[in-house]
Amino acid sequence: MEYLLHEMIRRSTELQPEKEALVFKNERLTYSDVYGRVMSFGRTLQQAGLQRGERVGIYLEPSVEQALSIFGTNAGDGVFVPMNHQIFPEQVLHIMKDCEMTGLVTTENRWQALLEQMDGPPPLKFVLTEAKDSPADGSTAKINLQDAFHTSLQPESRCIEKDLAAILYTSGSTGKPKGVMLTHAQIMAGSTIVSDYLGITEKERILAVLPFNFDAGLNQIMTAFQQCASLVMMNFVFAREIVKMLEKESITGLAGVPTLWSLLSQPQSTLDKTPLPALRYITNTGGAMPQPVLAKLRECLPQTLIFLMYGLTEAFRSTYLPPDQLNSRPTSIGKAIPDTEILVINEQGNPCKPGEIGELVHRGPTVSLGYWGHPDLTDQVLRPYPFAAPQLRDWEKVCYSGDLVKLDEEGYIYFIGRRDTMIKSSGFRISPTEVEEVIFRCGQVVGAAVIGIPDEVLGQHIKAFVVRKNNSDISTEAILAFCAEHLPRYMVPQAVEFLNELPKTPSGKVDYPALRRREGL
Amino acid sequence: MPQQTIITSIRTFISGNFPAVRKRKLEDTDPLLQSGIIDSMGILDLVEHLETTFDISVADDDLVPENFDSIENIAAFVEKKQNQHQSV
Numbered sequence: 101m102e103y104l105l106h107e108m109i110r111r112s113t114e115l116q117p118e119k120e121a122l123v124f125k126n127e128r129l130t131y132s133d134v135y136g137r138v139m140s141f142g143r144t145l146q147q148a149g150l151q152r153g154e155r156v157g158i159y160l161e162p163s164v165e166q167a168l169s170i171f172g173t174n175a176g177d178g179v180f181v182p183m184n185h186q187i188f189p190e191q192v193l194h195i196m197k198d199c200e201m202t203g204l205v206t207t208e209n210r211w212q213a214l215l216e217q218m219d220g221p222p223p224l225k226f227v228l229t230e231a232k233d234s235p236a237d238g239s240t241a242k243i244n245l246q247d248a249f250h251t252s253l254q255p256e257s258r259c260i261e262k263d264l265a266a267i268l269y270t271s272g273s274t275g276k277p278k279g280v281m282l283t284h285a286q287i288m289a290g291s292t293i294v295s296d297y298l299g300i301t302e303k304e305r306i307l308a309v310l311p312f313n314f315d316a317g318l319n320q321i322m323t324a325f326q327q328c329a330s331l332v333m334m335n336f337v338f339a340r341e342i343v344k345m346l347e348k349e350s351i352t353g354l355a356g357v358p359t360l361w362s363l364l365s366q367p368q369s370t371l372d373k374t375p376l377p378a379l380r381y382i383t384n385t386g387g388a389m390p391q392p393v394l395a396k397l398r399e400c401l402p403q404t405l406i407f408l409m410y411g412l413t414e415a416f417r418s419t420y421l422p423p424d425q426l427n428s429r430p431t432s433i434g435k436a437i438p439d440t441e442i443l444v445i446n447e448q449g450n451p452c453k454p455g456e457i458g459e460l461v462h463r464g465p466t467v468s469l470g471y472w473g474h475p476d477l478t479d480q481v482l483r484p485y486p487f488a489a490p491q492l493r494d495w496e497k498v499c500y501s502g503d504l505v506k507l508d509e510e511g512y513i514y515f516i517g518r519r520d521t522m523i524k525s526s527g528f529r530i531s532p533t534e535v536e537e538v539i540f541r542c543g544q545v546v547g548a549a550v551i552g553i554p555d556e557v558l559g560q561h562i563k564a565f566v567v568r569k570n571n572s573d574i575s576t577e578a579i580l581a582f583c584a585e586h587l588p589r590y591m592v593p594q595a596v597e598f599l600n601e602l603p604k605t606p607s608g609k610v611d612y613p614a615l616r617r618r619e620g621l
Numbered sequence: 622m623p624q625q626t627i628i629t630s631i632r633t634f635i636s637g638n639f640p641a642v643r644k645r646k647l648e649d650t651d652p653l654l655q656s657g658i659i660d661s662m663g664i665l666d667l668v669e670h671l672e673t674t675f676d677i678s679v680a681d682d683d684l685v686p687e688n689f690d691s692i693e694n695i696a697a698f699v700e701k702k703q704n705q706h707q708s709v
């Protein structure tokens with residue numbers, strides 16, 4: 101049996117050692133290659149001083165090394181912290197500090213950029229990059245990344261499934277990104293459940309284009325390795341490259357976010373001219389698929405099953421709409437995934453009737469352990485199961501999503517909006533305060549508030565309301581340029597409006613609903 | 622149009638629309654795509670800009686990263702398309 105994430109690879113290796121497991125550019129690795137490298141990596145980290153439960157960051161572009169560092173960290177009894185390669189050094193430093201990181205896997209360029217922004221010596225025990233024979237930076241040992249994958253040593257594993265496997269950083273409505281803690285058992289349950297309803301078997305060839313720091317992206321690699329399937333990774337600039345890859349590699353499954361599907365549905369992608377008989381299913385997550393895009397995909401891919409999914413990192417995966425329901429309710433996020441119960445609860449704490457708007461509450465084996473180092477926030481999101489028998493006490497925690505939904509008569513769920521001010525754009529969760537803080541840092545404003553504006557392609561785009569200092573005539577362009585220098589592109593507002601003052605609530609806080617009303621929302 | 626004019630025009634568009642470049646000194650040969658300066662949404666804006674500014678038509682087959690991964694390569698691509706246009 102396998103209880104830990106890297107043990108899934110061991111099992112698949114026992115079943116089919118020569119089966120193609122991982123493909124990236126011209127590298128093609130069998131399960132036996134993958135397992136050997138993962139074990140070697142785990143032992144290397146242990147030799148570098150990694151203790152059970154310590155955190156190792158992964159800050160790499162999509163690559164074989166990026167994928168294998170995940171399982172290799174687990175094999176060394178560590179916890180992996182995947183980071184999007186698009187984030188900037190200052191955001192990496194936040195994560196490094198927040199999760200008290202022990203080691204980092206990155207490139208030499210990225211490491212040098214991080215060193216430049218650090219106040220003191222790096223706080224890590226070790227860092228792995230492609231550099232050879234590189235001297236230590238302060239007390240941080242440097243290890244060659246390729247060497248780490250190619251020792252013949254075996255790690256000593258003492259973890260059990262209750263141990264932490266990963267911390268996924270995600271944004272909420274306030275403050276900086278927070279790390280959602282997931283155990284081996286929770287990620288494994290997510291993989292088993294998704295494999296069940298997507299019908300994933302060893303025949304699958306899955307194309308991974310979503311980042312692994314995103315729960316749906318991580319789940320793709322987990323399902324592939326759990327089911328002894330093949331995973332193809334790629335970098336892309338043009339949607340057309342994805343279509344070519346789907347064809348060339350006879351891909352059977354692809355997960356995407358609405359932005360990706362919008363790109364694929366445009367004529368330049370050549371999706372409509374490329375027959376893809378192997379493509380068995382596609383899945384959408386990270387926001388609602390625009391209806392015209394959905395119609396176009398159905399036209400281009402008549403043989404392909406389309407699954408609309410919904411999930412939040414705090415509970416890993418929550419609902420899906422079975423493809424046979426797409427005709428009758430294309431705007432629904434579906435029903436609970438297997439082995440999971442979704443409750444819709446009103447302000448009084450009672451289950452909602454059909455049509456009544458309430459909060460989506462998730463109960464099941466993929467509910468996370470909450471936010472690393474933020475017990476108060478965790479207690480807001482993870483609360484005792486309200487309908488448990490008193491004898492069960494407060495043992496079981498369920499996840500209060502903050503998403504407002506309603507049910508139809510047959511129990512299908514429809515997304516209405518957020519309870520808080522969190523923005524969701526091109527699949528990313530964005531905290532308004534994180535954007536506002538950057539706008540303030542330009543030094544020429546006395547007030548800033550950002551809201552999400554509905555956007556056909558992105559789900560939402562960001563609009564900033566700014567109050568300038570008395571003597572300032574800073575322009576929209578200058579504010580946007582400043583944001584772009586300090587924030588990844590998906591967090592940069594698309595529009596700025598200058599106001600004389602921001603609307604305030606009686607308690608003196610920014611009145612976000614008033615700003616939304618201004619926009620007719 | 623001589624190549625230097627094309628380069629200047631492309632550079633102006635990129636610094637205007639992708640302000641992340643202002644932080645670093647952008648050479649004509651610096652990677653634009655790998656470095657995350659231009660993402661897959663942004664590249665479509667760039668293609669549209671090239672089509673209207675230089676009166677070229679970018680075909681599906683032209684949409685490969687090699688044509689767009691530096692200012693120099695974009696300029697070379699534009700020149701190639703302009704020459705094709707004239708010879709037709």
